[in-house]
Amino acid sequence: MKKCRKxxxxxxxxxxxxxxxxxxxxxxxxxxxxxxxxNGFLTQADWVCIGECINGERGAPPERYHTRLDEKIRHSLTxxxxxxxxxxxxxSFAFKSMARSKDGSxxxxxxxxxxxxxxxxxxxxxxxxxxxxxVSELAIETVxxxxxxxxxxxxxxxxxxTT
Numbered sequence: 001m002k003k004c005r006k007x008x009x010x011x012x013x014x015x016x017x018x019x020x021x022x023x024x025x026x027x028x029x030x031x032x033x034x035x036x037x038x039n040g041f042l043t044q045a046d047w048v049c050i051g052e053c054i055n056g057e058r059g060a061p062p063e064r065y066h067t068r069l070d071e072k073i074r075h076s077l078t079x080x081x082x083x084x085x086x087x088x089x090x091x092s093f094a095f096k097s098m099a100r101s102k103d104g105s106x107x108x109x110x111x112x113x114x115x116x117x118x119x120x121x122x123x124x125x126x127x128x129x130x131x132x133x134x135v136s137e138l139a140i141e142t143v144x145x146x147x148x149x150x151x152x153x154x155x156x157x158x159x160x161x162t163t
Contacts, residue, residue, distance in 0.1 A: 041072045084142075129155050
């Protein structure tokens with residue numbers, strides 16, 4: 001279904017290119033989702049390629065594609081590390097919308113929370129349990145009020161399902 005980004009109307013036919021209410025360009029919901037959250041290091045072509053791979057519509061991309069993604073991820077993590085050292089930058093604002101309001105979370109807040117959880121899941125699956133625990137301990141230790149003796153991170157998996 002197509003949705004107008006400007007007036008939020010959804011009454012247009014599938015073949016329509018412009019909103020029948022306000023005349024703005026229409027995009028379908030999948031493209032709207034990509035445009036809405038796809039402002040990171042992945043290009044729109046990456047989103048399409050990865051989405052098609054996930055959905056079984058395409059075979060695995062060449063090894064050089066994975067190499068390029070690995071490099072982009074390392075660079076992004078380095079950017080986060082640099083931001084940590086910038087005293088004028090408050091990273092809590094990046095996560096403010098994920099906080100639950102007293103009326104409950106909005107759909108956008110829930111989407112952002114899921115994205116955050118999946119980011120931690122990616123780190124966990126990439127590092128393995130013990131390395132993830134160690135990295136978490138080291139990260140928490142960087143907080144000035146804590147010492148090495150104050151931190152112990154342990155992940156216990158109680159499910160019989162393993163991945």
